Amino acid sequence: MATRFKPDETFRDDFRYGNSETAILRFPFPFGEDAYMYGVNMEPHTRPGSAGVFAVGFDVDEHYVAECAERAKVLALEPGRCLVLPHMREAEWDTLELIMESLAADYPDQFTLERDGLDWTWTNRPLGIHHTFRFGDATTLPHPPFEYIVRQAQGDFTLQDQRDGTLYIDGGVATVPADWSLAFDVGMTFHEWHGPVPLAHQAGVFDRALQYLMRVRYGHPARRLNWTMTINPRLDTSPENYPLWGPDRASLTAETIGDRLFLRVELQSFFRLPRSNALLFGIRTYLASLNELTRVPKWGRRLHRVMRDLHPDIAEYKGLTRYRELLVAYLAQFDDGAPTAPGITPDCAALSD
Amino acid sequence: MMDNHTLTLVVADAALIAPGLRRVHLRAADGARLPPAAPGAHITLSLPGADGARPLRNSYTLVSADPEHGYELIVRRADRSRGGSRHIHEALAPGDVIDATVPHNLFALHSQAKKHLLIGGGIGITPLLAFVARLRETGAPFELHQIASADEIGVFAALLAPRAGEQVHIHGGRTSLDLPALLAAQPLGTHVYTCGPAGLMDHVEAAAAGLGWPSSHVHREDFGAAGGEPFVLRLAASDIEIAVAGDQTMLEAIEAAGIDTPSLCRGGACGVCILPVRQGEPEHRDHFLSEAERAQGCHVMPCVSRSRSALLVLDI
Numbered sequence: 134m135a136t137r138f139k140p141d142e143t144f145r146d147d148f149r150y151g152n153s154e155t156a157i158l159r160f161p162f163p164f165g166e167d168a169y170m171y172g173v174n175m176e177p178h179t180r181p182g183s184a185g186v187f188a189v190g191f192d193v194d195e196h197y198v199a200e201c202a203e204r205a206k207v208l209a210l211e212p213g214r215c216l217v218l219p220h221m222r223e224a225e226w227d228t229l230e231l232i233m234e235s236l237a238a239d240y241p242d243q244f245t246l247e248r249d250g251l252d253w254t255w256t257n258r259p260l261g262i263h264h265t266f267r268f269g270d271a272t273t274l275p276h277p278p279f280e281y282i283v284r285q286a287q288g289d290f291t292l293q294d295q296r297d298g299t300l301y302i303d304g305g306v307a308t309v310p311a312d313w314s315l316a317f318d319v320g321m322t323f324h325e326w327h328g329p330v331p332l333a334h335q336a337g338v339f340d341r342a343l344q345y346l347m348r349v350r351y352g353h354p355a356r357r358l359n360w361t362m363t364i365n366p367r368l369d370t371s372p373e374n375y376p377l378w379g380p381d382r383a384s385l386t387a388e389t390i391g392d393r394l395f396l397r398v399e400l401q402s403f404f405r406l407p408r409s410n411a412l413l414f415g416i417r418t419y420l421a422s423l424n425e426l427t428r429v430p431k432w433g434r435r436l437h438r439v440m441r442d443l444h445p446d447i448a449e450y451k452g453l454t455r456y457r458e459l460l461v462a463y464l465a466q467f468d469d470g471a472p473t474a475p476g477i478t479p480d481c482a483a484l485s486d
Numbered sequence: 487m488m489d490n491h492t493l494t495l496v497v498a499d500a501a502l503i504a505p506g507l508r509r510v511h512l513r514a515a516d517g518a519r520l521p522p523a524a525p526g527a528h529i530t531l532s533l534p535g536a537d538g539a540r541p542l543r544n545s546y547t548l549v550s551a552d553p554e555h556g557y558e559l560i561v562r563r564a565d566r567s568r569g570g571s572r573h574i575h576e577a578l579a580p581g582d583v584i585d586a587t588v589p590h591n592l593f594a595l596h597s598q599a600k601k602h603l604l605i606g607g608g609i610g611i612t613p614l615l616a617f618v619a620r621l622r623e624t625g626a627p628f629e630l631h632q633i634a635s636a637d638e639i640g641v642f643a644a645l646l647a648p649r650a651g652e653q654v655h656i657h658g659g660r661t662s663l664d665l666p667a668l669l670a671a672q673p674l675g676t677h678v679y680t681c682g683p684a685g686l687m688d689h690v691e692a693a694a695a696g697l698g699w700p701s702s703h704v705h706r707e708d709f710g711a712a713g714g715e716p717f718v719l720r721l722a723a724s725d726i727e728i729a730v731a732g733d734q735t736m737l738e739a740i741e742a743a744g745i746d747t748p749s750l751c752r753g754g755a756c757g758v759c760i761l762p763v764r765q766g767e768p769e770h771r772d773h774f775l776s777e778a779e780r781a782q783g784c785h786v787m788p789c790v791s792r793s794r795s796a797l798l799v800l801d802i
Contacts, residue, residue: 173755173757176750176751176752341773349753355751407524410594
């Protein structure tokens with residue numbers, strides 16, 4: 134079924150945003166059981182037999198056109214949200230090639246890539262782009278190659294250089310960040326930029342995750358899900374703009390929380406880039422309100438149990454403390470105490486009203 | 487494209503370039519583009535084994551890799567070939583079709599090196615040829631020292647002729663290169679890359695360590711520890727024996743036998759696939775079990791680990 138884009142959606146000011154029933158049913162719900170704790174939850178991405186958002190390298194959904202417009206808006210206001218260190222030039226072209234190849238292969242009706250040696254022609258129908266350029270020659274593109282292609286993709290991306298037995302975050306774009314700053318993190322090692330995360334370091338999660346990531350091979354991408362919560366469907370929750378969204382945490386009420394509080398899920402994907410040997414992280418953000426998610430009975434029950442029993446350090450790190458009591462009280466109505474099946478799938482064909 | 491783990495290649499050209507050295511050009515059998523690759527990357531070819539034995543998987547460095555023009559290898563005929571290099575030298579002909587893995591790189595140039603010092607021994611020159619091409623392109627400072635046996639100096643001089651220059655040196659025999667002196671003369675921030683016989687690479691590592699070089703500045707060719715010796719797995723509780731082939735993981739063998747066992751990352755990090763060991767000696771390759779847990783020998787991660795003993799008995 135062809136995706137119907139919703140170009141009029143907004144992620145700021147008037148917040149015109151919502152998920153269709155199809156989008157809710159394919160939402161990457163991050164809780165496979167009734168409790169949550171950090172772990173090394175990485176697994177192969179795009180394995181044969183994968184469905185929904187896990188079936189393709191870069192998922193394009195009904196919010197694609199609106200999210201690309203939101204990215205352009207943020208970059209116009211703050212061009213520094215896209216930063217790539219000079220030694221990552223080759224990784225920029227790798228990223229452009231990977232995303233163009235993937236989109237053209239996975240969505241042939243929407244995207245086309247034609248190659249004649251180094252003369253490439255790229256067609257992006259949803260955004261009305263038709264461009265002939267020379268691969269490797271940045272002067273033939275209107276933006277540097279990484280920025281050019283991430284302006285046509287949903288979610289944030291970072292570029293990691295692999296050296297000295299670790300990964301360095303040496304570039305990226307962060308217009309959809311869940312309270313982290315690329316300008317602050319750029320140049321840091323894997324353990325440095327994960328420094329603030331509670332509990333996981335002690336459990337050895339980052340040591341094992343780093344070993345796994347450094348062994349990700351070309352053609353064998355990996356992924357994991359991460360989550361937090363955001364008030365309003367606001368994609369740009371950057372530390373730079375904290376004054377714009379931080380106070381929202383104090384604004385929820387029992388009447389508004391169902392519509393205004395969003396589960397924010399990051400589908401993080403990891404791709405080895407062939408020319409540069411760098412690692413591309415995709416951080417694709419999905420937003421769904423409590424009222425949308427609880428239309429799946431299994432998710433409603435589980436969300437209540439996970440939020441009720443969440444470790445206070447994790448709740449604090451994710452910024453939930455201020456409204457957690459209200460959240461748990463609201464979700465209690467969706468939990469009848471029935472057992473839930475393992476796994477993240479909705480286990481229902483249609484949504485409840 | 488990016489999830490095709492196996493490439494079907496066709497031999498476009500194969501020529502003897504010196505006694506015992508054959509240059510092979512490979513292209514995609516269907517004429518499509520091949521994945522690009524960084525200098526230092528290798529591919530693993532699936533070659534017919536000797537006397538109809540099961541296929542051998544041999545890794546070869548890419549001397550050059552171009553998505554449109556294909557991959558270039560130089561293969562030395564091994565004195566004691568298991569059949570792989572013998573096949574390439576005696577049987578391989580243009581038009582032959584070979585399965586290969588997509589390129590994988592465990593020998594990458596370091597992005598922050600102030601200078602690159604390349605030290606090759608014999609056929610270990612292959613990744614260094616790819617390095618020199620790249621370093622010439624980028625204009626990064628480098629120096630290449632190739633060691634060849636006295637009777638092969640001409641061979642390597644000819645190989646290097648297209649890349650000749652004041653940075654390129656050929657030495658006849660290992661004793662003709664004073665490694666400690668060469669390393670001691672390098673500017674701070676130099677990275678050294680070595681490929682060749684294990685003895686040479688050990689010698690480079692020891693000389694660098696002796697001069698106080700950080701180990702992060704010393705790089706040696708590595709094809710990784712994918713696969714290993716075949717072994718037999720006995721699943722005690724279900725009373726099944728499974729043969730684990732050399733190029734197959736324990737987890738893949740268990741799954742191929744129709745047994746459902748949990749797994750997640752399939753890379754030895756998450757711990758989900760952990761299985762109890764009743765008998766035998768696991769060869770641990772994971773990042774999950776601690777040293778103490780390994781010493782106990784009670785558990786194994788079948789997604790990456792193997793067996794040192796010919797038989798491994800699991801309690802499942």
